Amino acid sequence: MKTTKIGPKPRSFQDLIFILQHYWSEHGCVILQPYDMEVGAGTFHTATFLRAIGPEPWSAAYVQPSRRPTDGRYGQNPFRVQHYYQFQVLIKPSPPDFQELYLDSLRSLGFDPRINDVRFVEDNWESPTLGAWGLGWEVWLNGMEISQFTYFQQVGGLECRPVSGEITYGLERLAMYLQDVDNMFDLVWTEGPQGRVSYGDVFLQNEIEQSKYNFDYANVPVLLRNFDEHEQACNDLLAARLALPAYEQVLKASHIFNLLDARRAISVTERARFILRVRTLSRAVAQAYYASREALGFPMLRGAGASANVAASMEGALAVDQARA
Amino acid sequence: MTASVPRARIERRDLLVELGTEELPPKALRVLEQALADGLRTRLTQAGLVVAAIESFATPRRLAVHIRRLAVRPPDQLIKRRGPPLRASFDAAGAPTRAATAFADSCGVALEALGREHDVKGNEYLYFEGIKTGTATVTLLPGLLQQTLDALPTPRRMRWGAGDAQFVRPVHWLVLLFGREVVPASMLGVEAGSVSFGHRFMAPKALHIASPAGYAKALLTRGKVIAAFDARRENIRAQVEQLAAGLAGRAIVGDGLLDEVTALVEWPVALTGQFEPRFLALPREVLIATLQEHQRYFAVENDAGLMPWFITISNIDSPDPDVVRAGNERVVRPRLADAAFFWEQDRRQPLAERRLALDGVTFHDKLGSLGARTDRIGVLASAIAAHIGADGGETARAAQLAKCDLLTAMVGEFPELQGCMGRYYALADGEAPRVADAIRDHYLPRAAGDALPASGVGDAVALGDKLDTLAGIFASGQKPSGTRDPFGLRRAAIGVLRIILEHRLELNLIELIDRAVRLQQIAGIDAAAAGVSADIYDFVLERARAQYLERAADNGISTEMFDAVLATRPASLLDFDARLRALVGFVARPEGLSLAAANRRIANILRKSEPAAASLQPQPVVRELLREEAERELHDALLAMRAQVQEAVTAQTYARALDLLAGLKPAVDGFFDRVLVNDPEAALRNNRLALLAELRALFTGIADLSRLPG
Structure with missing residues (x-):
């Protein structure tokens, strides 16, 4: 059986990212940059949430800074933070050797599964706000959860056909293990001519200040109002059949909901209602996105003659929009 | 019409089915294994094939069945x-x-x-x-296997890739051997073959299976997989016990944990790890929960208590086991540090101070807050305490504190420690020990065979808790249907039964249920209360039926006897129990069955003449209208013992009451032999019906004997 040979351990946090990017690039993924908005996880990136919808094939990998306001600890906790990195891989359709591909990525990071105890332990995933669920595992490395591995079954309320496979690496955890440190802020980000730069040098002040904002300063009445506004904006954009901008309004609303949660401004029953409101939006966006790709003839299917047709229909769409303007 | 044609010699071969998958859910593994074996056996049997010896296998990456000596075709x-x-x-x-x-x-x-x-x-x-002529087994197999796989009980099936196949997890290979030959078949997206795979890392190469009988051995020696679940389970137990003995301790090996760990590995290798002894200051249950629930480790103890060691089961025979050990030790440290932080933090606020915050936590959107639920439990528990002689003050206090630990950080992290943490925190606050114990105990019994509350205070709060759950969920129209029981109402009902019957609590269940229902803050509840309460009573008693019948071999109780008593709807479960046991004795004696038959006859007669009987119900028997000697004799006998029977019933000495009634047999027999109830003269007829109604009322004061089988 052909397997990647065991690579040298990445020495720094950024090396870890480079190796993963390189590995997944070698395996055909589009290497993307983070989505430039506040999101709770790599799943919210359009390259996952929207691209998992519909029949078009897609492979992408990227780092996604993720914000979880309630997880902030003012920089006091060695491994709990309100802002961290995920490395996300999405491949549609999920390849038959998806698990092997993942294991090879561990080998490329210097983990030999012949020496280490690597396990796939059932952990099914469900996102109430995204109207999405999938089945899969958390991956254990010597008892530590280092990744999530999921076969998407439904996204935005739509059945996934084909199924996308998603891998999410917890970069800080992996790095802490690789560098054998107990405090995330002690991680070596890189060693350069100006000396060692730690994770704390990069993020500690941000962690402290953002925790204060999340827990103590975020303006609840303003956030509540903003939530309503983004909800409205999303619906307006959906009416204009602009799926991608509408989706950004969902991201805004979702992050605001998380902030309100951190401020403990939402009671239990209200909480369920907020989640339902976000889910309603993401479902509508998912359908709008599907419809928009369908209208374009699902360009990435690249069937015979599809490209030309798509180009034509895209031009048509643009012409209509210009005429409207 | 069909029959098997005897045949001289039938060729027989072994069958092997192995389905190779990505890692299956550990808690479902045994169920899947069993269902695959049972499903195949059933379908082969239905096809006319004899399945004598069947062996099944299950690991995270495979489900397999080996059937010995299966005929190559069903008999003609x-x-x-x-x-x-x-x-x-x-x-x-x-x-x-x-x-x-x-x-x-x-x-x-x-x-x-x-x-x-x-x-x-x-x-x-x-x-x-x-x-x-029977269809060849080899031809039948693909269809039978496909049907079996389609029918496997699995909570959620998934699809993968671009295919349409659906299974618990993606499927990678299918070994289907009948004798040494591959059965041509294609299902779940794979072609049947003879190639299996061993351990993911220790034996990654394709593994040719030459014959079904050699399967387990091939996997063991060449595949580094212990395929049989039980063999792997015992192997793990032995390794764990040996390592614990090496630490001069004993491993805490629960069945649930052992099963789960067994379902997570193909090649178990036990390793010990250490944690800082300072964490031993945490409550025992917290340490065990951290080690077991989060990490699937076995805790180790000696006579002094838990030891700062754990045993983990890895899935690899690592050339450098220290790497695996060190990794696991790294993981458990922050987990325990978290738990220690919660333990410190939670004790800074007394439990009682959290009570008010329960008002802001929704219990159920139709049934109000946890605070409201707490108050309802308090009302019921206090009423129960007054009846069973438990301390009222302690009961009220325990009820108020019962749910407060749900707001602690520790229970937030370890929901399974609810109640247990409440007890620890209550003790830390200086609450009375019986109050603290009752907080823990009010969740009891959690499962079959579980312990019951340790005191009357615990009984009272536990009953209040369960009755409120039953009342709330029934009243909001969500009573369980089929096997769905999301609120655990069956468990709650069994808890009510066990506490009352095993602790011999004399309680009016009908009144308590009615009270619990009327306490629900649901619009129009008073109007609906009677119906809802009757439903709950029936629901609880149906669980009682199941419990009694489970032990029918010992207690001699039949479902008809249960129905006979249920028809009288006793308010007290102890009374119910007493009637039932008396009935067992009554049925065993010769008069028993005959009087049961007489009761059925009377019930039929009364039912047919219902309009008349109903109108004359209040009328007593008129002595002068009793013309026949036999009916006067019956009336005499009735009058002679009525007071005594009623007295015995009041005293709940039902065996005595039935004993007296058994004495009526000659008079009853005489009546039916010699008297025609349906006399053309209405006055005579109605008088006889009144006599029978009185007779029957005396019996049904104990149980409706007409429901016993003839």
């Missing part, structure tokens, strides 16, 4: 069929009709090959007798 069937009548088979000209040719076709023979048969009336029919 002797077929006998009667066709259409002869007169409908040929027309006037003697030409065969459609009915005749269709019958011949369905038998697979020419019309001329059919015989003739007469029935008892002398009618003549077309007749077929032949031998149906």
Whole structure:
């Protein structure tokens, strides 16, 4: 059986990212940059949430800074933070050797599964706000959860056909293990001519200040109002059949909901209602996105003659929009 | 009509089915293994094949079944069929009709090959007798296997890639061998073959399986997989116990944990790890929960308590086990540090101070807050305490504190420690020990065979908790249907039964249920209360039936006896129990069955004459209208013992009451032998019906004997 040979351990946090990017690039993924908005996880990136919808094939990998306001600890906790990195891989359709591909990525990071105890332990995933669920595992490395591995079954309320496979690496955890440190802020980000730069040098002040904002300063009445506004904006954009901008309004609303949660401004029953409101939006966006790709003839299917047709229909769409303007 | 045709020699071969998958859910693994084996056995048997020896296997990456000596085809069937009548088979000209040719076709023979048969009336029919050769097993197998796989009980099936196949997890290979030959088949997106795979890392190469009988050994020696679940489980237990002994301790090996760990590995290797001894200051349950629930480690203890060690089961025979050990130690440290932080943090606020915050936590959107629920439990618990002689003050306090630990950080992290943490925190706050114990105990019993609350205070709060759950969920129209029981109402009902019966608590269950229902803050509840309460009573008693019948071999109770008592709807479960046990003794004696038959007869007579009987119900028997001697004798006998029977019933000495009633047998027999109830004269008839009604009322004061089988 052909397997990647065991690579040298990445020495720094950024090396870890480079190796993963390189590995997944070698395996055909589009290497993307983070989505430039506040999101709770790599799943919210359009390259996952929207691209998992519909029949078009897609492979992408990227780092996604993720914000979880309630997880902030003012920089006091060695491994709990309100802002961290995920490395996300999405491949549609999920390849038959998806698990092997993942294991090879561990080998490329210097983990030999012949020496280490690597396990796939059932952990099914469900996102109430995204109207999405999938089945899969958390991956254990010597008892530590280092990744999530999921076969998407439904996204935005739509059945996934084909199924996308998603891998999410917890970069800080992996790095802490690789560098054998107990405090995330002690991680070596890189060693350069100006000396060692730690994770704390990069993020500690941000962690402290953002925790204060999340827990103590975020303006609840303003956030509540903003939530309503983004909800409205999303619906307006959906009416204009602009799926991608509408989706950004969902991201805004979702992050605001998380902030309100951190401020403990939402009671239990209200909480369920907020989640339902976000889910309603993401479902509508998912359908709008599907419809928009369908209208374009699902360009990435690249069937015979599809490209030309798509180009034509895209031009048509643009012409209509210009005429409207 | 069919029958097996005896055959001299049948060729038999072993069958092997192995489905290779990505890692299966550990808690479902045994169920899947069993269902695959049972499903195949059932379907093969239905196809006429004898399945004598069947062995099943299950690991995270495979489900397998080995059946020994399966016949290569089911036995031939002797077929006998009667066709259409002869007169409908040929027309006037003697030409065969459609009915005749269709019958011949369905038998697979020419019309001329059919015989003739007469029935008892002398009618003549077309007749077929032949031998149906069984379809070859190898041909049957793919269909039977597919049906079995489709019917596996699995909570959620998934799809993967671009295919349409659905299974618990993606499927990678199928070994399907009948003898040494591959059965041609294709299912779940894979082609059947003879190639399996061993351990993911220790034996990654393709593994050819030469014969079904050599399967387990091939996996063990070449594949580094212990395929049989039980063998792997015992192997793990032995390793764990040996390592614990090496630490001069004992491992805490719960069945649930052992099963789960067994379902997570193919090649178990036990390793010990250490944690800082300072964490031993945490409550024992917290340490065990951290080690077991989060990490699936086995805790180790000696006579002094838990030790700062754990045993983990890895899935690899690592050339450098220290890497695995060190990794696991790294993981458990922050987990325990978290738990220690919660333990410190939670104790800074007394439990009682959290009570108010429960008002802001929704219990259920139709049933209000946890605070409201707490108050309802308090009302019920206090009422119960007053009846069973438990301390009222302590009961009220325990009820108020019972749910407060749900707001602690520790229970937030370890929901399974609810109650247990409440007890620790209450003790830390200086609450009375019995109050603290009752907080823990009010969740009891959690499962079959679980302990019951340790005190009357615990009983009172536990009953209040369960009755409120039953009342709330029934009142909001969500009573369980089929196997769905999301609120654990069956468990709650069994808890009520066990506490009352095993602790011998004399309580009016009907009143308590009614009280619990009326406490629900649901619009219009008072109007609906009677119906809801009756439903709950029936629901609880149905669980009682199941509990009694489970032990029918010991207690001699039958479902009819249960129905006989249930018909009287006793308010107290102890009273119910007493009636039931008296009935067992009564049925065993000779008069028992005969009087039961008499009761059925009376019930029938009264039912048929219902309008009349109903109108004369309040009327007593008129002595002067009793014309026959036999009816006067019955009346005398009745009057002679009525007071005594009623006295015995009041004293709940039902055996005595039934004993007295058994003495009526001669009089009852005499009545039915010599008296015609349906006298043409209405006054006489109605008087006799009144006599029977009185007689029956005396019996049904104990149990409705008419429900006993004849």
